[in-house]
Amino acid sequence: MNCKRKPIPDRPSEPRRESLQKLKKLSQNFDLGIGTDVDADRVLFASNGRIYSEDVIGAIFAREYTKDKMVTPINSSSLIERVAKEYGFEVIYCPVGPPEIAEHIIKHRATYGYEETGKYIFPPDTLWGDSILSTINLLKIMNSSGKTLNELAGEFPEYxxxxxxxxxxxxxxxxxxxxxxxxxxxxxxxxxxxxxxxxxxxxxxxxxxxxxxxxxxxxxxxxxxxxxxxxxxxxxxxxxxxxxxxxxxxxxxx
The missing domain is CATH 3.30.310.50 (Alpha-D-phosphohexomutase, C-terminal domain)
Structure with a gap:
């Protein structure tokens, strides 16, 4: 989709459910679809005709990549606290914004961070959202678990x-x-x-x-x-x- 380079994309630049309806429809026959913003730090994932919540994806990554501590802004879903209690790691909250996330990751030596806009951070590889790395890491989880994205997402309660x-x-x-x-x-x-x-x-x-x-x-x-x-x-x-x-x-x- 949208493979031709254009200075202005064919949809609103922010990857949101409303702006990714074509991707949602096309993903019906695919294991994974991705929608990014223009600088590719944000990403939403789709599969089997469904676009998945950024917080659910954040929880999938947290379960896999958090050792002792993770960082997320104050506006993230209660789901992450529930996952933290189940898997025994600490959630450190910070003000909204990527610079704050990066600063708190460094300060607390956290192994993972995310923002509910679709930015997923995997130190030490990155201290900023990277949609390509996020996609690779999600594919790794799907491959190692042998589960589809729908099956992985189904392991978490809906908020x-x-x-x-x-x-x-x-x-x-x-x-x-x-x-x-x-x-x-x-x-x-x-x-x-x-x-x-x-x-x-x-x-x-x-x-x-x-x-x-x-x-x-x-x-x-x-x-x-x-x-x-x-x-x-x-x-x-x-x-x-x-x-x-x-x-x-x-x-x-x-």
Whole structure:
């Protein structure tokens, strides 16, 4: 597919489910299909007419390549914690962004790292996402296990992640997010197990979480949720959206 060189690709440059529908359809008759971005640091994988979650692929790699520690940003799925508990390694969380991942890998001497945008990192070979190396490593796992990608992915429970964002003026977005974090630390929501303040504020529940953070690239506050049911994920993201709107209203009135 898309073998002819072009300065502008035939699809949106980001490898996302929505932009890889042709690959999804074509992969029906293949063991593996890959979709990358223009600089090939991000990759999504397809097989048998299905595009697989970046977090599920991240978990497949983590099980194979993590020895004692791995690094991932604060917005990765709860799935990785579940895998870590089962296979006995530590998950070290960092702020969102490849430079942060690389710094934490070096600092903690981790043997693997990933970002939920489809960037998989295998030190010491790389400290940055590499779609070609990721593809080779996935093929190695498939070959050594004798399993298809569908069979490998089926060994992990499914999690649902919902992502929303609210436009906020650049000059106040960080302050609004900070105020929300301070409020939630003092007023922990019902059922919350702990509050993490690594990059924004993350509320950890049993097998689910809510994350509210100021974007580093857009004038928005991002609200992410993650849970084992779509209904639970939607309930959490609505809670987060309402919190942001409430604090924004207070800022505007003040």
């Amino acid at each position: 649902y992640q919902i992502k929303r964002k609210i436009p906020v003026k650049r000059e106040i977005k960080r302050e609004v997010a900070e105020k929300i974090g301070e409020y939630l630390e003092k007023n922990k929501p019902d059922g919350a197990i702990k509050i993490i303040r690594v990059d924004g504020v993350k509320i950890i529940y049993d097998n689910s979480w809510l994350l509210i953070r100021s974007s580093g690239t857009e004038d928005v506050i991002r609200v992410f949720s993650d849970a084992q049911s779509e209904k639970r994920a939607m309930k959490l993201v609505e809670l987060g959206m309402n919190l942001v709107k409430r604090f924004l209203s207070d800022f505007q009135q003040g």
